[in-house]
Amino acid sequence: MNNPPPLLRQEPTAAQIIDRCCVAARCASHSLRRMDDAAKADALCAAAVALREDADTILAANMRDCDAGIARGLSSAMIDRLRLDAGRLAAIAESVAAVAALPDPVGEEIDRRIAPAGMTLRRVRVPIGVIGIIYESRPNVTIDAAALCVRSGNAVILRGGSEAVHSNRALHTSFARGLASAGMEANAVQLVPTQDRDAVGAMLAASGGIDLIIPRGGKSLVARVQADARVPVLAHLDGICHSFVHAAADPDMARAIVVNAKLRRTGICGAMETLLIDRDYPDAAALLAALVDGGCEVRGDDMVLELEPRAVSASEEDWDTEYLDAIVSACFVDGMDGALAHIARHSSGHTEAIITADADVAARFQAEVDSAIVMVNASSQFADGGEFGLGAEIGIATGRLHARGPVALEGLTTYKWLVDGTGQVRGS
Numbered sequence: 001m002n003n004p005p006p007l008l009r010q011e012p013t014a015a016q017i018i019d020r021c022c023v024a025a026r027c028a029s030h031s032l033r034r035m036d037d038a039a040k041a042d043a044l045c046a047a048a049v050a051l052r053e054d055a056d057t058i059l060a061a062n063m064r065d066c067d068a069g070i071a072r073g074l075s076s077a078m079i080d081r082l083r084l085d086a087g088r089l090a091a092i093a094e095s096v097a098a099v100a101a102l103p104d105p106v107g108e109e110i111d112r113r114i115a116p117a118g119m120t121l122r123r124v125r126v127p128i129g130v131i132g133i134i135y136e137s138r139p140n141v142t143i144d145a146a147a148l149c150v151r152s153g154n155a156v157i158l159r160g161g162s163e164a165v166h167s168n169r170a171l172h173t174s175f176a177r178g179l180a181s182a183g184m185e186a187n188a189v190q191l192v193p194t195q196d197r198d199a200v201g202a203m204l205a206a207s208g209g210i211d212l213i214i215p216r217g218g219k220s221l222v223a224r225v226q227a228d229a230r231v232p233v234l235a236h237l238d239g240i241c242h243s244f245v246h247a248a249a250d251p252d253m254a255r256a257i258v259v260n261a262k263l264r265r266t267g268i269c270g271a272m273e274t275l276l277i278d279r280d281y282p283d284a285a286a287l288l289a290a291l292v293d294g295g296c297e298v299r300g301d302d303m304v305l306e307l308e309p310r311a312v313s314a315s316e317e318d319w320d321t322e323y324l325d326a327i328v329s330a331c332f333v334d335g336m337d338g339a340l341a342h343i344a345r346h347s348s349g350h351t352e353a354i355i356t357a358d359a360d361v362a363a364r365f366q367a368e369v370d371s372a373i374v375m376v377n378a379s380s381q382f383a384d385g386g387e388f389g390l391g392a393e394i395g396i397a398t399g400r401l402h403a404r405g406p407v408a409l410e411g412l413t414t415y416k417w418l419v420d421g422t423g424q425v426r427g428s
Contacts, residue, residue, distance in 0.1 A: 014198035015205075018157075022209030024187035025130045025155040031185040032153045033127060037104040043182040044100035044147055050178030051093040051143070054170070059084060061170035062139065069163050077267035077325040081137045082164055092143050096175075099147040099391040105409045106153045119421040125413040127153035129211040132203045133394070134225060136161035136217035142171045144385075144392040145214075146189045150179070151391075152412040157210065159192040159199060161217070204229040214407075216395050219322070234403060234411075236395035238322040239269030239350040241380045244339040244365070245287065246356035247280035253377065254283070254355045255290045261353065261379040263294050267324045269396060270351055270383030274319060275330040276339045279303075284332070291328060301331040319346045336361060340368055347371055349398040351383040372398050372405040 062084040111123040131154050135141045149156035160168040172191040192199050207230040214234045215225040243261050245254045261272035277284050288308040299314040318329040333339045353375035354365040362376040373383050385393025390408035397403045403411030
């Protein structure tokens with residue numbers, strides 16, 4: 001008798017993988033809701049310890065990703081976003097410990113009132129549930145997102161970019177090991193185990209499985225998420241950040257802030273991409289020279305080209321470009337009105353800054369610029385949840401609903417109404 005051929009084992013599709021992740025995450029989210037403040041904090045502290053213990057393994061995995069990125073021709077700015085070193089990894093672990101030390105938002109009473117019928121009404125913060133994060137290139141997002149979601153009582157499904165696949169896996173393995181050692185449900189933090197592009201589509205279609213999608217990446221990724229998602233989206237658009245040097249700016253302060261805003265780290269979303277200079281500012285040539293001397297390519301209007309011969313002519317497209325590189329667009333504007341008009345036309349709603357010694361001008365700028373973050377006399381590189389004292393951030397939300405600016409613990413909660421009655425019934 002001939003034996004039948006063995007059945008071939010079929011690999012699960014991307015949709016099946018995401019469905020399994022969603023089911024496991026939903027179960028984990030119920031477990032997280034039962035954990036108190038101390039238990040969640042202890043789990044995060046254990047995760048921070050695990051990241052420090054596994055530093056050599058994580059850095060080796062990251063080096064593998066960086067080498068592959070260089071071979072693929074990724075830009076220096078992209079490699080900078082991807083690269084981890086001992087200092088950056090230590091900072092990531094420290095940020096987890098910092099999140100653990102933050103007050104737990106879950107259960108916070110937002111509002112209390114008495115209803116006309118006499119019931120006591122309370123609004124309290126609760127976790128959103130299951131959050132999906134789709135992100136590119138920056139492996140620190142794996143840990144920042146995981147820590148914030150766990151602290152706010154949410155389960156999270158992470159889908160990182162292929163360029164950081166080995167870094168993300170090593171970071172997730174270490175983080176999950178730490179959580180498990182403290183008794184937390186292992187599926188509270190999941191990393192999608194496939195780089196199949198269909199996994200992104202499956203996450204976007206997972207209505208009922210995922211409660212909120214947060215994209216972290218370039219314009220094309222965010223546009224796809226917003227166009228295709230069947231799940232609510234917390235959008236993080238590109239960071240076309242402006243710095244406006246007003247006529248009353250202190251020259252030394254202006255140079256220091258502008259150079260830092262552009263060149264400290266060119267690959268982050270809070271980096272200055274457009275420099276606006278008041279036509280009456282007296283030290284413009286030195287300002288432009290400081291940028292070029294620092295290794296920045298300046299793309300400017302005719303007045304910029306007259307003052308700085310090393311600059312190149314800007315195209316109309318430059319005013320709407322997030323370079324994420326040592327490139328800046330620069331132009332002169334007619335005072336505050338000119339700056340406000342340019343920002344209104346070209347801003348992505350992320351972060352804008354003014355440098356001025358005139359308090360009235362500064363107040364007007366903050367009142368009239370409609371971006372998530374509006375700064376006075378400070379570098380736009382401070383547009384970061386950690387620098388805002390939030391421990392870390394899930395992203396900079398540039399929309400106008402639910403959360404705006406650096407999204408941390410509070411932005412990862414919703415609320416419910418608790419109603420306490422004494423036997424009230426409603427009449428006709």
